[in-house]
Amino acid sequence: MQGRDEDWMTYQAIRAAWLSFVGGRTQGEIAAEMGISSAKVHRLIAHAQKSGFVKFQIEGRPLECLQLESFFCEEFGLKRCTIAPDLGGADQSTAIRAVASAAGQVLSSLLAAPEVRRVGVGMGRTLKAAFEAVSRQTRDDLEIVSICGSLTRSLSANPYDVVQLLQARVGGEGYYLPVPYFAANEEEKRVFLSQKSVQEVMRRARQADVFIIGIGSVEKEGHLIQRGMISRDEESDLARSGAVCDLMGRFLTIDGEEASAPLGDCAVGLHFDEVKGARVIALVGGESKATAVLAALRTGVITDLIADETLARALKKMVGSKLARTA
Numbered sequence: 001m002q003g004r005d006e007d008w009m010t011y012q013a014i015r016a017a018w019l020s021f022v023g024g025r026t027q028g029e030i031a032a033e034m035g036i037s038s039a040k041v042h043r044l045i046a047h048a049q050k051s052g053f054v055k056f057q058i059e060g061r062p063l064e065c066l067q068l069e070s071f072f073c074e075e076f077g078l079k080r081c082t083i084a085p086d087l088g089g090a091d092q093s094t095a096i097r098a099v100a101s102a103a104g105q106v107l108s109s110l111l112a113a114p115e116v117r118r119v120g121v122g123m124g125r126t127l128k129a130a131f132e133a134v135s136r137q138t139r140d141d142l143e144i145v146s147i148c149g150s151l152t153r154s155l156s157a158n159p160y161d162v163v164q165l166l167q168a169r170v171g172g173e174g175y176y177l178p179v180p181y182f183a184a185n186e187e188e189k190r191v192f193l194s195q196k197s198v199q200e201v202m203r204r205a206r207q208a209d210v211f212i213i214g215i216g217s218v219e220k221e222g223h224l225i226q227r228g229m230i231s232r233d234e235e236s237d238l239a240r241s242g243a244v245c246d247l248m249g250r251f252l253t254i255d256g257e258e259a260s261a262p263l264g265d266c267a268v269g270l271h272f273d274e275v276k277g278a279r280v281i282a283l284v285g286g287e288s289k290a291t292a293v294l295a296a297l298r299t300g301v302i303t304d305l306i307a308d309e310t311l312a313r314a315l316k317k318m319v320g321s322k323l324a325r326t327a
Contacts, residue, residue: 009047016041017048052169055135057105061085061306067155068312075319076297078305081108085310094283095308096129103283103306104133110210110281111137111170118143120208120275122248123150123160123181126283127214127320130306131166142172145205147213148249148269149181149192152229159227175201181229181249183266192268202270211275216285236264248272254291256298263279272301277302289292290314 009017016034019025020041027045030040047131048054063067065083072081087094107130110116121127121144128143142218150161179198183189192198216224218238224230224237224246230238243251243259249267258264281304284293291313307315 003167009044010053012036013044014053014260016044017054020045021054023259032267038257052132052136055104055133059192065309065312068309068316071316072297072305072312076302076305077300078297078303080304082304082306083312084308087273090310092288093170095287096126098308099126099283099285099306100129103130103268104135106306107131107212107280108135108137111139111142113286116209117141118145118204119143119166120147120205120211120270121157121162121166122148122211122213123162124214124216125160126285127162127212128160128165129152130283131162131169134166134169137170139170139172142170143175143204144170144172145175145201145208145210146177147205147211148177148267149179149225150176151178151180152227153180153182153184154182158250175204177201177205177269179268180269182263186265189268198268205270206274208275208278210279210281212281212283213248215282215289215292215296217289218243218246218251219288230263234261235260237263245295247296247301248275248309252292252295254295254297256300259301272299276301283307285306285311287311287314290318294318 001046012034016030019033021032027038027041027111030041032042061083063086065085068083069081082102084098087098111134144163144166146163150158150163152158163174163176177198179192183192218224232255238251238259238261241251241259241261242253243253243261244254248271250264250272251261253259278300282302283306286306287310291311293307293311293315
């Protein structure tokens with residue numbers, strides 16, 4: 001009975017959204033037509049927006065963003081670059097929202113292409129937000145495959161694992177790596193990798209037509225530290241090694257070389273060298289990620305970058321600076 005009530009609410013929400021955004025009706029007019037209160041109309045429209053039934057799309061980007069896109073394509077040999085305009089929030093959440101909106105459009109088109117049959121995905125807040133912005137589709141032939149461990153070290157689900165979310169948006173079949181992002185040590189990693197189920201998912205991941213990844217920082221506000229996925233000793237080791245970036249569980253110095261941090265050897269998932277030469281789309285938001293993005297771009301792995309304007313401006317300033325030239 002509860003399921004039917006939820007379905008009915010969804011149907012009403014969709015009708016209210018059509019009347020509001022397409023029909024141009026006021027909430028009072030919608031209330032009269034649907035025989036409900038104006039307050040309920042407001043709740044229904046909010047439900048339609050939150051559930052992803054309403055999408056706003058702005059064609060084009062400001063000139064400053066287009067100039068930044070051209071700069072990064074030329075500087076780092078990118079095939080495509082999309083810079084989302086600054087929304088004025090000056091915080092990580094606002095930056096991620098901007099990136100998610102821009103990425104939602106790009107990824108919706110990508111995932112509708114029949115030649116894309118298998119997608120390898122990473123994890124993180126930015127990917128989660130971007131996949132929530134992807135248009136609903138029906139791609140029963142699509143495979144969505146984790147390229148990194150989907151669990152924390154305590155074997156609990158990672159809140160930013162995104163396979164199930166993308167599957168709900170576009171359909172298809174989802175494949176998870178049922179192991180932690182980092183093993184406790186190299187011996188435990190070997191045990192995980194010896195499992196046939198893990199080997200099968202990684203085989204599928206290596207054969208993906210496109211990879212969608214995030215770029216992590218190792219600052220204190222970074223995902224790994226905030227989620228308690230690494231210990232304080234490991235955090236200290238990363239700092240001593242000169243690591244500034246987490247790229248698919250491996251740590252990079254500012255010059256794009258792997259840092260000598262033992263934690264990177266415990267990552268369970270594809271190494272970034274295994275996707276080099278494929279189409280690799282990196283989504284990243286927030287000015288604090290500028291150093292991490294510079295390191296990731298210098299590996300030559302990333303072909304497509306979707307970022308926000310505040311990060312892009314900070315990154316451009318770094319290119320050619322003393323910091324950018326110092327390993």
